[in-house]
Amino acid sequence: MDIRIKKVLQDQPVGQRVAVAGWVRTRRDTGGFSFIEINDGSCLANLQVIADKGLENYQQDIKNLATGSSVVVDGELRKSPAKGQAVELHATKIDIVGGADSETYPLQKKRHSFEFLREINHLRPRTNALGAVSRVRSRLGYAVHNFFQQRGFIQVHTPIITTSDCEGAGEMFQVSTGRERSGEDHFFGRSAGLTVSGQLQAEVYALAMGDVYTFGPTFRAENSNTSRHLAEFWMLEPEMAFCDLDGNRKIAEELLKYLLADVLENCAEDMALFDKFIEKGLIGKLQDVIAKDFIHISYTEAVERLEKAGDKFEYAVRWGADLQSEHERYLSEKLFRCPVAVTDYPASIKPFYMRLNDDGKTVAAMDILVPGIGEIIGGSQREDRLEVLQSRMIETGIDPAEYDWYLDLRRYGSVPHAGFGLGFERLVQFVTGMANIREVIPFPRTPGSAPC
Amino acid sequence: MDIRIKKVLQDQPVGQRVAVAGWVRTRRDTGGFSFIEINDGSCLANLQVIADKGLENYQQDIKNLATGSSVVVDGELRKSPAKGQAVELHATKIDIVGGADSETYPLQKKRHSFEFLREINHLRPRTNALGAVSRVRSRLGYAVHNFFQQRGFIQVHTPIITTSDCEGAGEMFQVSTGRERSGEDHFFGRSAGLTVSGQLQAEVYALAMGDVYTFGPTFRAENSNTSRHLAEFWMLEPEMAFCDLDGNRKIAEELLKYLLADVLENCAEDMALFDKFIEKGLIGKLQDVIAKDFIHISYTEAVERLEKAGDKFEYAVRWGADLQSEHERYLSEKLFRCPVAVTDYPASIKPFYMRLNDDGKTVAAMDILVPGIGEIIGGSQREDRLEVLQSRMIETGIDPAEYDWYLDLRRYGSVPHAGFGLGFERLVQFVTGMANIREVIPFPRTPGSAPC
Numbered sequence: 001m002d003i004r005i006k007k008v009l010q011d012q013p014v015g016q017r018v019a020v021a022g023w024v025r026t027r028r029d030t031g032g033f034s035f036i037e038i039n040d041g042s043c044l045a046n047l048q049v050i051a052d053k054g055l056e057n058y059q060q061d062i063k064n065l066a067t068g069s070s071v072v073v074d075g076e077l078r079k080s081p082a083k084g085q086a087v088e089l090h091a092t093k094i095d096i097v098g099g100a101d102s103e104t105y106p107l108q109k110k111r112h113s114f115e116f117l118r119e120i121n122h123l124r125p126r127t128n129a130l131g132a133v134s135r136v137r138s139r140l141g142y143a144v145h146n147f148f149q150q151r152g153f154i155q156v157h158t159p160i161i162t163t164s165d166c167e168g169a170g171e172m173f174q175v176s177t178g179r180e181r182s183g184e185d186h187f188f189g190r191s192a193g194l195t196v197s198g199q200l201q202a203e204v205y206a207l208a209m210g211d212v213y214t215f216g217p218t219f220r221a222e223n224s225n226t227s228r229h230l231a232e233f234w235m236l237e238p239e240m241a242f243c244d245l246d247g248n249r250k251i252a253e254e255l256l257k258y259l260l261a262d263v264l265e266n267c268a269e270d271m272a273l274f275d276k277f278i279e280k281g282l283i284g285k286l287q288d289v290i291a292k293d294f295i296h297i298s299y300t301e302a303v304e305r306l307e308k309a310g311d312k313f314e315y316a317v318r319w320g321a322d323l324q325s326e327h328e329r330y331l332s333e334k335l336f337r338c339p340v341a342v343t344d345y346p347a348s349i350k351p352f353y354m355r356l357n358d359d360g361k362t363v364a365a366m367d368i369l370v371p372g373i374g375e376i377i378g379g380s381q382r383e384d385r386l387e388v389l390q391s392r393m394i395e396t397g398i399d400p401a402e403y404d405w406y407l408d409l410r411r412y413g414s415v416p417h418a419g420f421g422l423g424f425e426r427l428v429q430f431v432t433g434m435a436n437i438r439e440v441i442p443f444p445r446t447p448g449s450a451p452c
Numbered sequence: 453m454d455i456r457i458k459k460v461l462q463d464q465p466v467g468q469r470v471a472v473a474g475w476v477r478t479r480r481d482t483g484g485f486s487f488i489e490i491n492d493g494s495c496l497a498n499l500q501v502i503a504d505k506g507l508e509n510y511q512q513d514i515k516n517l518a519t520g521s522s523v524v525v526d527g528e529l530r531k532s533p534a535k536g537q538a539v540e541l542h543a544t545k546i547d548i549v550g551g552a553d554s555e556t557y558p559l560q561k562k563r564h565s566f567e568f569l570r571e572i573n574h575l576r577p578r579t580n581a582l583g584a585v586s587r588v589r590s591r592l593g594y595a596v597h598n599f600f601q602q603r604g605f606i607q608v609h610t611p612i613i614t615t616s617d618c619e620g621a622g623e624m625f626q627v628s629t630g631r632e633r634s635g636e637d638h639f640f641g642r643s644a645g646l647t648v649s650g651q652l653q654a655e656v657y658a659l660a661m662g663d664v665y666t667f668g669p670t671f672r673a674e675n676s677n678t679s680r681h682l683a684e685f686w687m688l689e690p691e692m693a694f695c696d697l698d699g700n701r702k703i704a705e706e707l708l709k710y711l712l713a714d715v716l717e718n719c720a721e722d723m724a725l726f727d728k729f730i731e732k733g734l735i736g737k738l739q740d741v742i743a744k745d746f747i748h749i750s751y752t753e754a755v756e757r758l759e760k761a762g763d764k765f766e767y768a769v770r771w772g773a774d775l776q777s778e779h780e781r782y783l784s785e786k787l788f789r790c791p792v793a794v795t796d797y798p799a800s801i802k803p804f805y806m807r808l809n810d811d812g813k814t815v816a817a818m819d820i821l822v823p824g825i826g827e828i829i830g831g832s833q834r835e836d837r838l839e840v841l842q843s844r845m846i847e848t849g850i851d852p853a854e855y856d857w858y859l860d861l862r863r864y865g866s867v868p869h870a871g872f873g874l875g876f877e878r879l880v881q882f883v884t885g886m887a888n889i890r891e892v893i894p895f896p897r898t899p900g901s902a903p904c
Contacts, residue, residue: 002694004604004662021694022662023865041661041693042604070865072694097694098836098866105864122857123864125660134661138606145597152456152494154590159895160612160646160669161625161684163902173613173639175646177673178626187625187673187683188902194612194627201895201904208577209493209586210456210474216668217612221629221639231639232613241493242454242473242524242549384550405574405904412557412575413475413522414550443611443653450615450640452653452857 006042012087021072026109027065044269048088049073061096068100132270137428143262148213156205158198158214173221194219206239206417207409213238225447227436232445239419245364245381248418249341252377253294260286279433295340302342322349328374339370352392354380373430379420386410458494464539473524478561479517496721500540501525513548520552584722589880595714600665608657610650610666625673646671650689658691659861665690677899679888684897691871697816697833700870701793704829705746712738731885747792754794774801780826791822804844806832825882831872838862
């Protein structure tokens with residue numbers, strides 16, 4: 001029975017027979033034997049295999065084993081006399097399962113740029129950095145579930161195909177069968193698109209189950225070819241009944257700290273790689289975020305601080321205008337040097353569903369800004385008053401008749417409720433230090449690119 | 453600080469002050485006080501509140517509290533003298549948060565048909581049955597993650613928008629920006645659609661990380677208006693490197709048993725509801741599945757058994773034809789009365805990616821059939837030999853050049869690997885006994901219907 005290399009390196013069953021299965025990362029020959037580094041994806045570290053020339057397929061096969069080949073190795077685990085690893089596997093048998101022609105296999109032993117690796121998207125998880133991203137992303141996703149399930153939240157699978165455009169931004173992909181043009185009706189009876197947010201539907205469930213979350217893919221048909229944009233990305237959106245903006249902010253802070261602590265504990269080896277090669281000081285930065293209280297200021301105060309800053313910004317700071325990325329980063333990176341929750345934005349720049357404050361000018365919105373990323377979380381207390389919500393819809397050009405189901409949530413048993421959206425890729429970027437969002441999702445979808 | 457009703461009923465802090473927040477299910481008045489049943493979605497059971505006429509808003513508000521209204525109740529928890537509940541909350545204060553006009557609120561105190569509830573999709577999670585389904589679905593989703601994460605699997609978020617049609621069935625929804633008709637190019641540079649399966653992309657990660665799973669929405673643009681079909685549904689797809697059909701089958705069986713045991717333990721109250729009102733004997737059926745080994749027969753043997761059965765089938769049984777639902781149900785419901793894994797189907801009726809057996813006629817496919825549902829899992833060992841895979845592609849009319857990335861997985865470090873797909877809604881149906889698939893997904897998408 002094969003065991004995973006992660007377990008071999010953890011348990012170190014020295015003196016025992018061990019069989020592992022994986023892929024060759026490198027091979028180095030000396031006079032009488034070969035060192036072969038095997039990786040099986042379970043962890044960053046390779047297992048060093050010693051293949052003696054006495055093995056029956058040594059001359060013919062093992063001595064020619066190429067990077068990328070797959071093997072099953074049987075042997076005895078011993079303490080390693082060399083530096084760099086505690087144990088090594090002395091092979092008694094090496095089965096070569098699948099070859100990898102070194103003339104054509106693109107992943108030879110050298111550093112490849114992330115740009116190049118994007119072109120071989122289907123092979124890049126076989127590299128150290130992208131493999132580490134995969135493990136960290138998987139762990140973060142699991143930690144999201146652990147956090148909410150431990151707190152009694154219900155996960156709701158909100159729909160991907162929808163006829164509601166929550167943000168009203170007109171950037172929805174359209175969905176069709178392709179048969180509409182030949183005169184068939186719309187499959188869903190009306191025009192439908194890919195969701196930009198599960199929030200409105202999550203509210204349905206919050207108003208029935210109390211605390212819920214939705215975690216899944218969302219979409220933007222936005223023609224932005226930048227290191228920050230994807231056409232398809234994952235979003236986490238909790239929604240809590242009987243919760244106001246303060247409660248919302250506290251859960252967001254608790255969540256972020258939980259996720260960072262979880263991944264530092266459970267992905268220590270991968271995090272050390274990022275700290276060393278991708279963003280120096282990364283681990284310290286995350287520990288800092290965990291240790292300190294987040295700053296909380298109002299939008300109005302943020303504008304005042306930015307005006308006083310004296311820094312030259314590309315975009316002018318002005319009450320009533322949205323904060324630009326440069327402003328957000330100034331607040332979290334220069335002024336406070338920690339995550340900052342900015343709340344109570346002007347109503348005029350926020351969507352209809354955010355709760356109007358008593359001043360009649362601002363809404364109970366919240367953005368959480370983190371150093372290096374800017375906005376990582378955006379949320380609000382929702383408008384729970386039927387008449388106010390209807391007025392806000394009309395003001396922003398949305399037909400209330402189209403959202404009668406959503407208004408019903410205010411007609412029948414309305415309660416104060418709040419929620420937020422966490423861009424999952426931005427979180428993975430923040431945690432790994434990866435500069436381009438295309439490196440933190442397995443199969444990035446961007447303008448002109450969906451190769452498989 | 454409010455606490456959830458589930459916790460009140462579990463901990464029963466008798467004699468203590470308790471505040472809960474939720475929705476009124478029913479109100480019953482006697483001479484001097486009212487009984488109010490409150491539900492907050494955290495569990496099936498309501499908390500009984502005793503509201504004395506001495507409360508200041510009793511005459512004006514509490515005595516008129518309608519079903520569906522939202523309230524915050526402060527009071528003292530006491531032992532209940534009556535049957536039906538262990539504790540009750542003696543209110544010292546009841547805040548009415550949101551009303552619900554009993555003239556128009558559709559969920560009055562009576563049984564509603566599931567057909568009717570589908571028409572008020574945004575309110576139906578407020579009913580006992582649909583609330584219970586929501587909790588069970590959420591728990592099952594979490595149990596999926598627990599199962600795989602405990603076993604070292606990496607979760608991979610495979611893409612929703614794709615240019616690969618894994619099943620080649622031509623039932624993909626098309627994705628566009630809606631601007632193509634006005635002469636703009638395709639957003640992704642070529643025609644793209646909604647995934648029918650994450651398998652091919654999961655294979656990319658299995659061949660790098662070892663054991664992986666993808667769990668997300670998948671789509672079929674199939675014009676089927678039945679109780680078994682959805683246009684959007686969730687699928688769980690594990691994929692394991694260095695794994696053959698036997699290993700695949702064992703993991704599938706272990707997974708199903710784990711999920712059933714988990715939900716019986718963690719959703720006991722909800723499961724009792726289903727057992728009582730939806731499918732009598734449900735819990736016993738699930739316990740049976742957990743206790744017994746699954747039956748394993750080959751497709752060829754299944755055909756022989758069906759031919760011998762003497763039962764009249766609508767569709768004739770014939771080696772080379774796919775098993776119909778009636779055949780699958782005969783096997784699991786009548787012949788074996790337990791889950792059955794059928795393996796090694798004719799190559800001619802299975803997709804190109806399944807591994808050709810040595811007989812040259814069958815492939816290493818596997819379907820797991822369960823009583824009442826039929827096929828709940830479908831999987832295979834994948835074709836890992838480059839030349840055989842290329843031939844199979846050409847045979848089935850697929851252009852190998854379109855799948856060069858997929859073929860690379862066989863060119864470089866190919867290994868035996870296998871995986872399967874579990875239809876998550878079918879699982880929830882099996883676990884809850886719900887007859888129509890539209891009741892087990894929060895927002896069903898079907899021909900002519902995507903109301904929000």
